[in-house]
Amino acid sequence: MxxxxxxxxxxxxxxxxxxxxxxxxxxxxxxxxxxxxxxxxxxxxxxxxxxxxxxxxxxxxxxxxxxxxxxxxxxxxxxxxxxxxxxxxxxxxxTANQDHPSSDENLFDLLQLRSSDVVGIVGYIGPIVNEARRRAREVMVFDEVRTDMSDVYDTSREQELLPECDMTIISATSLLNHTFDDLVAMSSSARSMCLMGPSTPLLPGIFQSKGITVLAGRQIQDSKKVLQIVSEAGGTKRFGEAARKINLLLKQT
The missing domain is CATH 3.30.390.100 (Enolase-like; domain 1)
Structure with missing residues (x-):
């Protein structure tokens, strides 16, 4: 399914x-x-x-x-x-009111990034891309929009290059464009995988069986503020403490 x-x-x-x-x-x-x-x-x-x-x-x-x-x-x-x-x-x-034991540990430490790793990132997430480039041997970024950037691959290259990655970070927008399952299949060689972004459903039971290691999403603390930010065309950076970051480390079956 x-x-x-x-x-x-x-x-x-x-x-x-x-x-x-x-x-x-x-x-x-x-x-x-x-x-x-x-x-x-x-x-x-x-x-x-x-x-x-x-x-x-x-x-x-x-x-x-x-x-x-x-x-x-x-x-x-x-x-x-x-x-x-x-x-x-x-x-x-x-599913917002479920209790989640979030980790405060750095995301890449949770994913056990090694300096020898090749990291694939699906969806350009600036701070994550920058940290990965500082810490990993190679970083491959795939994005539908940022193809004008010399170091970002078009998503048409995912099938070719994701199998080479030791770790993949997948934007939860992949659920919206219905590419998530294909991306996971392409990442079958990856030692760890993360589903990331405010769109991420914080439901370990759904994603453990897919091999996801970490769910990195948001838990809304101030609904009124979040509604205002969305209405005023705000993005992730504007949410701040109104939607706090949650990192769930999943047990692998």
Whole structure:
């Protein structure tokens, strides 16, 4: 079963009749607030919006508040990046209140990075790329957008180069564009793998079986502030303490 289907099935099984209290779709992120007060995030792949030719980017806009979250969660399967972001944000909201024993240890130490390692990073995450380049033998970065940078590969090279990597860090946007399972399969030689970003579902049970070593996501502390940041086109750097970083080290089966 595809990972996004597992996420959808799990979220639907956890649903206790929650409804959407608020939905914000910004240029950087989508945020879903539930009637319980729980809030979830998902990245907006805005470079893909040019593929949508209607002035309305979300069908049924104006009707989501009051909708049962169970009707929204399956949108993660959509090929529309807007709909998919709403579905993933709803899943992250529904699972937001689970207790997670986060580690304060440096991410690369958790992943047991070695100076001899070749690291693959899917999705350009500046601070992570910079630290990896300081600490690893070689770093291969793949991105759909930053292909104008001489040291970033187009994603078409992933199938060729990811099998050479000792460690891979995969952006959780791969769940939104439905490439996650393929990327994991390409990383079969990797000693450790991380799923990263505020879109990351903090659900160890889903990702352990895929070989993910660390889930590096966010836990929302201030829903009101997060909703404001999303509405004002803010991105990851703006969340600060409103959405604290969480690093979950997964037990490998």
């Amino acid at each position: 595809a990972t996004i289907d597992k996420l959808i099935d799990y979220a639907l099984s956890e649903n206790g009749g929650e409804q959407i209290a608020d939905l914000r779709i910004g240029l950087g992120y989508t945020a879903v607030l539930l009637t319980s007060g729980a809030c979830g995030l998902a990245c907006m792949l805005r470079h893909r919006l040019i593929q949508q030719h209607s002035c309305s980017l979300l069908a049924h806009a104006g009707t989501f508040v009051g909708t049962h979250v169970a009707d929204v969660i399956p949108l993660l399967r959509s090929t529309s990046v807007v709909e998919a972001s709403v579905g993933l944000a709803a899943i992250n909201a529904l």
